[in-house]
Amino acid sequence: MTTRTRFAPSPTGPLHMGGVRTALYAYLFAxxxxxxxxxxxxxxxxxxxxxxxxxxxxxxxxWCGIIPDEGVGFGGKHEPYRQSERKHKGFYxxxxxxxxxxxxxxxxxxxxxxxxxxxxxxxxxGVQGWQYDASTRMGMRNSLSLPEQEVRHLLxxxxxxxxxxxxxxxxxxxxxxxxxxxxxxDSSLVDDKVLIKADGMPxxxxxxxxxxxxxxxxxxxxxxxxxxxxxxxxxIYQYLGIPMPLYAHLPLLLKPEGNGKLSxxxxxxxxxxxxxxQWKDPVTGEISSGYREKGYYPESFVNMLAMLGWNPGxxxxxxxxxxxxxAFSFERVHKAGARFDPDKAKWYNEQRxxxxxxxxxxxxxxxxxxxxxxxxxxxxxxxxxTGAVKLLKERVQFENEFYETGKYLFEAPSTYDEKVIAxxxxxxxxxxxxxxxxxxxxxxxxxxxxxxxxFEQLATEQGxxxxxxxxxFRVIVSGQGSGVDLFGMVELLGxxxxxxxxxxxxxxx
RNA sequence: GGCCCGUUCGUCUAGGGGUCUAGGACAUCUCCCUUUCACGGAGGAAACACGGGUUCGAUUCCCGUACGGGCUACCA
Numbered sequence: 359m360t361t362r363t364r365f366a367p368s369p370t371g372p373l374h375m376g377g378v379r380t381a382l383y384a385y386l387f388a389x390x391x392x393x394x395x396x397x398x399x400x401x402x403x404x405x406x407x408x409x410x411x412x413x414x415x416x417x418x419x420x421w422c423g424i425i426p427d428e429g430v431g432f433g434g435k436h437e438p439y440r441q442s443e444r445k446h447k448g449f450y451x452x453x454x455x456x457x458x459x460x461x462x463x464x465x466x467x468x469x470x471x472x473x474x475x476x477x478x479x480x481x482x483x484g485v486q487g488w489q490y491d492a493s494t495r496m497g498m499r500n501s502l503s504l505p506e507q508e509v510r511h512l513l514x515x516x517x518x519x520x521x522x523x524x525x526x527x528x529x530x531x532x533x534x535x536x537x538x539x540x541x542x543x544d545s546s547l548v549d550d551k552v553l554i555k556a557d558g559m560p561x562x563x564x565x566x567x568x569x570x571x572x573x574x575x576x577x578x579x580x581x582x583x584x585x586x587x588x589x590x591x592x593x594i595y596q597y598l599g600i601p602m603p604l605y606a607h608l609p610l611l612l613k614p615e616g617n618g619k620l621s622x623x624x625x626x627x628x629x630x631x632x633x634x635x636q637w638k639d640p641v642t643g644e645i646s647s648g649y650r651e652k653g654y655y656p657e658s659f660v661n662m663l664a665m666l667g668w669n670p671g672x673x674x675x676x677x678x679x680x681x682x683x684x685a686f687s688f689e690r691v692h693k694a695g696a697r698f699d700p701d702k703a704k705w706y707n708e709q710r711x712x713x714x715x716x717x718x719x720x721x722x723x724x725x726x727x728x729x730x731x732x733x734x735x736x737x738x739x740x741x742x743x744t745g746a747v748k749l750l751k752e753r754v755q756f757e758n759e760f761y762e763t764g765k766y767l768f769e770a771p772s773t774y775d776e777k778v779i780a781x782x783x784x785x786x787x788x789x790x791x792x793x794x795x796x797x798x799x800x801x802x803x804x805x806x807x808x809x810x811x812x813f814e815q816l817a818t819e820q821g822x823x824x825x826x827x828x829x830x831f832r833v834i835v836s837g838q839g840s841g842v843d844l845f846g847m848v849e850l851l852g853x854x855x856x857x858x859x860x861x862x863x864x865x866x867x
Numbered sequence: 868g869g870c871c872c873g874u875u876c877g878u879c880u881a882g883g884g885g886u887c888u889a890g891g892a893c894a895u896c897u898c899c900c901u902u903u904c905a906c907g908g909a910g911g912a913a914a915c916a917c918g919g920g921u922u923c924g925a926u927u928c929c930c931g932u933a934c935g936g937g938c939u940a941c942c943a
Contacts (some may be wrong), residue, residue: 366943367943368942368943370942370943400943402942402943403941403942403943405942406942406943466941468941469941470940470941473940473941485868486868486869487868487869487870487939489939518941520941522941538872538873541871541872542871543870543871544870547869547870547871547939548870549939552940552941554941555941556941557941559941561940561941561942561943562942562943566943581937582871582872582873582936582937582938583936583937583938583943584937584938584943585871585872585937585938586870586871586872586937586938586939587938587939588871589871607872609872609873609936610936610937612935612936614878617935617936618935618936618937619936619937665879665880665892666879667879667880669879669880669881671881672881673881673890673891673892675879675891675892675893692879692880693872693873693874694872694873694874694935694936695872695873695935695936695937696878696879696880697878697879698878698879699878699879699893699894701878701893701894702878702879702892702893702894703893704893705892705893705894712906751906752905752906752907753904753905753906754905778903824902825902827902828902828903829902829903831902832902832903838903838904839903839904840903840904840905841903841904841905842904842905843901843902843903844902844903845902
């Protein structure tokens with residue numbers, strides 16, 4: 359049987375990184391098994407629908423390289439993949455009817471207010487967790503407690519109703535989780551979950567099962583927050599007489615500090631994004647940052663996410679998607695929640711940047727430079743940009759830091775590091791720099807090595823150690839006391855630029 | 868409150884009865900390299916939540932406690 363996994367978010371807003379990780383694991387597993395990965399949109403709650411969320415989800419997954427084989431936006435033999443559309447085809451009601459017919463579900467006419475009252479009454483009696491179940495259902499208005507005639511009448515009248523799962527108490531419900539092993543529950547503690555809501559929409563509980571069956575899902579992968587409702591899901595499969603797919607409940611992603619799971623609000627408050635892509639709230643206009651816009655490589659973002667709760671059992675940490683597909687296994691997913699570490703996230707990006715090809719980085723950087731400096735500026739050329747990349751590559755974690763970090767490569771300094779000037783600038787050094795342009799003019803091939811040799815020779819001739827003027831030279835060229843390799847920078851900037859910077863410094867210091 | 872899941876350095880984690888003097892990575896500290904800063908290299912500090920069992924022997928198995936997390940909607 360072909361492995362089929364799905365990722366089934368609800369379009370209530372941007373996908374957060376925890377959701378992306380769930381999608382990733384489902385994708386990795388499917389690909390490893392030469393199976394299919396499906397994107398299903400669970401939009402059964404029309405009140406929570408957020409415009410743009412669906413597009414966001416598709417764009418985010420695509421950016422990450424987690425490409426569905428079937429689903430909303432990708433087509434496939436089980437269309438439609440949007441639950442609101444599937445509802446109109448009667449898929450969910452079909453299954454609900456089957457449960458109704460077999461006596462495993464029933465109509466309930468209680469309004470939300472009635473349930474509130476029942477709950478409040480129970481609380482005043484000191485009962486903490488009231489629920490609609492075998493112990494309370496006969497005191498409510500439903501097709502189990504009401505005479506058949508009345509039920510008929512209510513239905514004929516068009517009275518609003520929900521369909522509830524009839525959970526029989528006193529049995530142990532067990533299933534084997536791919537990550538946690540055997541997990542069991544007492545059915546007495548499971549409530550009679552609503553299967554079909556008053557508006558005719560199915561709830562998650564019914565909908566995901568119907569769709570997983572119809573879409574031939576073999577492995578259901580979801581977050582740990584679903585574990586408590588697993589017994590109800592086991593029961594639905596039992597009542598339907600259909601074998602359950604294998605389930606995996608993933609550990610949650612926790613906040614970097616403090617308590618609780620990582621939530622949408624945490625991100626920008628703590629200085630890191632929680633979303634893969636930037637998101638603008640359609641109502642408030644509030645903008646939340648995204649990993650893409652921060653300059654992360656999608657591969658690094660995915661790599662980082664993969665390692666949060668899973669490890670290969672070797673010491674390898676940097677992976678490509680291909681390698682992840684090969685190495686992944688649910689047996690090696692950790693059971694406890696993982697606290698997200700923004701520093702480690704940056705490290706993954708840095709690693710990928712370090713191993714990137716200079717020419718390719720240079721090409722991208724030259725495009726950026728062209729938009730900053732102009733198409734014709736020689737410093738926007740591929741050659742110059744590649745030269746700059748070589749000098750800057752080990753000093754940044756993101757490509758988008760090249761320009762700011764190496765700004766002095768693109769414009770002559772207007773200020774000079776005061777500490778170095780105060781310490782080193784004197785008559786002797788001034789004389790040295792007055793003589794330096796002539797010496798540099800005579801250097802035949804203007805390379806780092808030749809310039810360095812000429813520089814040192816001049817220093818010796820003037821009776822000083824190169825170290826006495828080296829840092830000054832750096833400040834004269836770049837304005838800063840520290841930075842990229844000095845003579846590498848000299849070679850890149852070229853003879854006339856260097857000489858002009860020396861002359862500028864001589865008049866302004 | 869109830870139910871479920873969990874608990875190894877600050878963080879992500881390896882290890883699943885003796886090989887543990889508990890390993891790696893991020894972060895941190897020291898030193899080396901270097902014209903500076905980074906990079907890189909070397910090294911340091913840093914953890915088995917607690918209490919009972921089981922066992923010749925528990926970080927590893929069992930139970931309890933504590934702590935953390937999740938769920939407890941006609942939301943997913």
